[in-house]
Amino acid sequence: MSVLHSFPWLGEAWQQLSAREASPAHALLIHGAEGIGKLALGRAWAQRILCEATPGAFACGQCEGCHWFLGGQHPDYRQIQPEALAGVEVDSELPASASKTTKPSLEIKVDQVRALSVFLNTQSHRGRRRVEIGRADV
Helix, strand or coil: CCHHHHCHHHHHHHHHHHHCCCCCCCCCCCCCCCCCCHHHHHHHHHHHHHCCCCCCCCCCCCCHHHHHHHCCCCCCEEEECCHHHCCCCCCCCCCCCCCCCCCCCCCCCHHHHHHHHHHHCCCCCCCCCCEEEECCCC
């Protein structure tokens, strides 16, 4: 199921991303109002980038890369976010309620960025691109 089935209003944004695929940028900033599906769009695009099948409009969902991505285990994908967003579903984009006694961080921590630097500066496990999503919409 494509991101456009859940968020049909993102069709134009998806077409803009697809048009840039021939000359991909090293980074993209996806911004907009809360709850419109920015994270779902980013994750769908990440899956398409990491899909190992012949390029199509969307990720195939059948190749080994897609299976790893959908299982949350793709070695060339990372997502960093503040602790306050940990465990938030892809479609909701709303902060989770904290069950800890300490208040979760609302910012991405320095150690998270350092770990990301190590990830981005090592060779791809699958011999393709590496993708990271940073989410900071608390």
